[in-house]
Amino acid sequence: MLHHIEEPCSLGAHAAVIVPPTWIIKVKKPQNSLKASNRKKKRTSLKRKASKRGTEHENKGRPFVIKPISSPLMKPLLVFVNPKSGGNQGTKVLQMFMWYLNPRQVFDLSQEGPKDALELYRKVPNLRILACGGDGTVGWILSILDELQLSPQPPVGVLPLGTGNDLARTLNWGGGYTDEPVSKILCQVEDGTIVQLDRWNLHVERNPDLPPEELEDGVCKLPLNVFNNYFSLGFDAHVTLEFHESREANPEKFNSRFRNKMFYAGAAFSDFLQRSSRDLSKHVKVVCDGTDLTPKIQELKFQCIVFLNIPRYCAGTMPWGNPGDHHDFEPQRHDDGYIEVIGFTMASLAALQVGGHGERLHQCREVVLLTYKPIPMQVDGEPCRLAPAMIRISLRNQANMVQKSKRRTSMPLLNDPQSVPDRLRIRVNKISLQDYEGFHYDKEKLREASIPLGILVVRGDCDLETCRMYIDRLQEDLQSVSSGSQRVHYQDHETSFPRALSAQRLSPRWCFLDATSADRFYRIDRSQEHLHFVMEISQDEIFILDPDMVLSQQAGTPPGMPDLVVEQASGSPVSSEDHAILQAVIAGDLMKLIESYKNGGSLLIQGPDHCSLLHHAAKTGNGEIVKYILDHGPSELLDMADSETGETALHKAACQRNRAVCQLLVDAGASLRKTDSKGKTPQERAQQAGDPDLAAYLESRQNYKIIGHEDLETAV
Structure with a gap:
């Protein structure tokens, strides 16, 4: 060489x-020599020395x-x-x-x-x-x-x-x-794309409305004088402060992420019972761009106020709400020079974890906040208990940030945009965590240990978020096959066979694996699936990792059995049983629906109007059919949206003013906060349809879901 x-x-x-x-x-x-040093001193001026x-x-x-x-x-x-x-x-x-x-x-x-x-x-x-x-x-x-x-x-x-x-x-x-x-x-x-991020100053002074003797409790300054994400006061800051104080006192007890989360849950529940933040609205004054928000804060009795710069808060929740659901406000941006002011009650804080949002108060360029007692606050997660003070929030500057861009391809063999095919036929294989860790750096052994699920036929520019939906459908069809003697659509023909397929259902924690790297397989974070295309991680096979998969006997397709095929809805062949099951739901024929389902019909099919079976059942108002689909269909049907109107099955039932069907859907866990393409919730649809009693019922169920005993863990 x-x-x-x-x-x-x-x-x-x-x-x-x-x-x-x-x-x-x-x-x-x-x-270091003395001679060189003396020579240098003679030749060097005082200015050169400095x-x-x-x-x-x-x-x-x-x-x-x-x-x-x-x-x-x-x-x-x-x-x-x-x-x-x-x-x-x-x-x-x-x-x-x-x-x-x-x-x-x-x-x-x-x-x-x-x-x-x-x-x-x-x-x-x-x-x-x-x-x-x-x-x-x-x-x-x-x-x-x-x-x-x-x-x-x-x-x-x-x-x-x-x-x-x-x-x-x-x-x-x-x-x-x-x-x-x-x-x-x-x-x-x-x-990556270069974008701007607003950064905000926090200037703290003593409260001019209070005498000096009332300003002694609490610290006199915030842990940070600039924030990039959010600044908040009230319940959430109190819980964070308790956690930090306990960890400083006993650091040996906070040596794992699980214990930390358990402490957070306990502190939140304790604060919820003691109602330590219930009087927050009585001890603050908030003025945004000259508008005094204090009367509204006192009227709604907020227990937490958040000044938000970015859309995300509290590990991924979206407290400002969905982009299309802003009504009188502009969509939130992190580079517009405005800060969002949001108020929370205990119920709306709990609802954050299930897609809810707080009360939108204002979008402003400057905030003056006065507090009249020591109040817990946090700046980008750093908590303190601040003495009564006057806090001014103003725009500091904008930082340059790198935003991750959606990449079509990353492999040399696939990086020609002209070579992207219209349709891809890809085999799906699942891998257990035990095999993934055991054969981490041996791609061939890991490939041999994988279990085939079936074949997907998708568009060439399909991203992983869309692909996940088709894999879930593939798994649903696989489950219906393994439950008994079924007649299903296969790659080349229809076939019948006895119960021989012992396929385990995928756990909700499964993730995609990138198989294109030369040395090993890599996991892809679920929150980034919309940024990756199928072609970016595979050419003819997709590998998925299921951490909860139990290794017993091979749970895949027995040798010699033809491959189960799932195609995208736009080009998928509709079997006679699927057609029959759709007609049964539209006609309201429960017996025909049961018969078609037992003969291999899928509950995930969509009609020519892009509505699911549950949409049709809710629209016709047949409670028995709705109940049967809920009992036998996958949970994702509940909040599946009509691709044209954005309506869920609960929207359809509310429009028809059918309280019995609405009750079935809500009991099954349908979202009461999901909005359609016009930004309307099911409650608002019921009100629009002229049924205020149904709207009131849905509103009451929403409050029950938030604070009821069955959702205590979510509330905490």
Whole structure:
């Protein structure tokens, strides 16, 4: 291999983000001899001495400096890793980036802060930053960038290693890093879109309306004077404060994420029983852009007030509501220079976890908040109990962030947009967690250990979020086959066979695996499935990981059995039994429905009007058929929306003013907060249809679902 020594190194596939070795210049050590030192003193002016001291201070502890060579094709990347985030994940991520990149561009935040590294690279053009940690790590780096006043400010991407990761979710980086290849992460940072993020100042003064003796309780300043995500006061801050105080007193009791969540649940339930935040509305005054919101806050008796900058809050919930459901307000954005003010009662806080939202109060550019007693507050998750004060919230600046873009392809063989086929025929295989961990770095053995489920026929540009729906349907058909002697549609023909297929149902926790990497399979976070296309992770096979799958005997298709095929609704063949089951529901014939279902008809089929069987049953108002579909069909039918109107089955029943069907759907768990394409809830549809009693019933059931004993865990 000696003849390769003189060849120039291309730096590989990620040359655009790697800092070349030629940019790193070694710093000569100062001469120590007395003679050289005296000669230098004679020749050096006082001004030069001061300059040298400043240079030595800048390069303190650094045996090198960075002298970049500008190139429009390069986007050098600085990687900051917080090893304390995500358990042991941070340490592994640090090692992986050290391997892929120049170690001089990867920094461990547990050893030093980001300031020295940013000073070192401040003159590098087209610089990008990747923050590997939680939202607090990102805020730390943004604050240092403010302090250094780099121009232009380098954009910051996020590799989420924390627990909440609300900012990472907003920028499409997902709710947490699993084991995605570092190579793909580098491509995503390089190709990501640069967007702006509003940042807000928090200026705290003493409350001018109170005498000095009433201002002694609590601390006099907030833990942070800038926030990127949210600033809140009341119930949520009180729970967070209790957790932090207990962890500081007994750190040995908070050594696992599960224990932490259990403590949060206990603290929330305790605060709920004690009603410690119930009087919040009596002790605050909120003025937004000159509008006093205090009367409305007191009228609705809010127990928590949130000033929100990004759409996500509290580990992924959306307190402002769905994008199309804003009524008198503009859709929320993180770059519009406005902050959203939201009020919460205990019931609406609990409803957040099931798709609810708070009371929208205002969208403003400036807030003046006065408190008249010590109140728990939190700034981007950092809590405190602030003494009575006047807090001014104003726009500070906008930071450049890297938003993860949706990529069509990432593999060289598939990266020609012209080569994307109209339809793909892909085999689906499932893998157990035991096999995944056992054959982690042996792709062939893992492939052999996988269990086939069937074949999907999907569009070439189908994303994984859509593909998940078809796999669930494939699993549903597989279950109907394994339940007894069934007659179903197969790849080449219809066939009958006895009960021989012992397929286990997929657990709700299954996820896709990326099989395109050369070394191993990688998991794909469910929150990022809308960013990946099927062709990006496979050419002819899809592998999915089911962590709850029990390894017994092979639960897949017995040898020699033809493959079960599921196609997209737009081009799928409708079997005679499927046609019969649809006609039975439309005609209201329960006996024919039961017979067609037992003969292999699917409860997941849709009619030519794109409505599901449950939609048709709710529309016709046949309670017995609705009950049969609910008892035998999958749960996703409950909130499945009509593709044209966006209505669920509950919307249809409310429009028909059929209280019995509405009661069946609500008892089965249908969402009372889901809106149609016009932004109407089922309650509003019932009111519009001229049935105020039904609307009142649905409203009462909504409140029961939030605070009832059966949803206590969700409420906590």
